[in-house]
Amino acid sequence: MPTVAHQELCSRMMVPGSERLARIWEMLCDEADAKLLLAMPGTAQELAEKCSLPLDETARRLDELYFKGVAFESEKPQGTVFRAPRHLIQFHDASVQWPDAPEAYYDEWSGFMANEYPPLVRMLLDTGFPVFMRVLPISDTVKSLEGRLRCEGVENIIEDADMIALCMCPCRLTEKAHDKASREVCIQINKGANYNIKRGTGRQITKEEALALLHECEGNGLVHFTDAKAGLGTFICNCCDCCCAIIRPYMKDEKLRGILAPSRYQPRVDPEPCMQDGVCRDICPVGAITLEAGAPCPEIDADLCIGCGLCVDSCAFGALSMRQVRPPEFIPA
């Protein structure tokens, strides 16, 4: 049975009273662990004192919580300080990578993401929570356009990285979808890469390997996402419309579209070379393209389009091209 401490952890994730989330916490930690998490931040010594636990037991518990993805370390003048997840997304993404998670753990998360996550996102957006991520267009579709920003190129983000790790996609893990190899598509950079390599949930890859993977993902119809803000990227997600915790809410209703910032680009169609084969319509991850029978070319819903460039990249007849539709300031500094 989830305890009061487990319930309190749910409240800290802004989902008070969630029975499903309480069961998730209960699978991860017993009551003493939950109390340690509630007592964070602190060093092992400070947490041991706050929770009246022997230091060696506290250190062992903190190690396990770190491994499970619910305690995070940072080096401070007073020593290693542990903190709990800052918000539900961090909690989800790190803890579903827990290598020893039972099957039921993913089932609970899958149920949560389908039923309780959209109302949470709606509430967060209502309270002014900033957009979660932005779309990075496929570079080959925008590279030649004047005014492209450095932070809009996946190859630039990779080039600027000091350390890169390849990890399992948290959304694909949660949904237990796709084969194991196809789940390994999440790129973490610098701090996130170090964290995942140390925790054993990611493996270091070279810049060349990262670029090859990104290219392969584009060919498989996956959309690149990164930090909403401009500047050095800290991750590049490669997302599918069936599992992604961003695309799925985006598709649910207009209000939830605030979760994702589109790129500054949108495709336009040239009817002349279009062969009406519908390839662009089929690959669009958000259903923004329609192709009526007998129409000379597809139509694009500009309000729905996220500017990923997949349609442009997939058109074998060169009938689609990207153009800039938003100013550079659209990407927050």
Ligand code: SF4
């Ligand atoms: S993929 Fe190209 S040729 Fe095919 S329908 Fe779309 S625009 Fe036309």
Ligand code: SF4
């Ligand atoms: S129409 Fe669809 S596939 Fe094309 S850029 Fe927009 S979201 Fe991407």
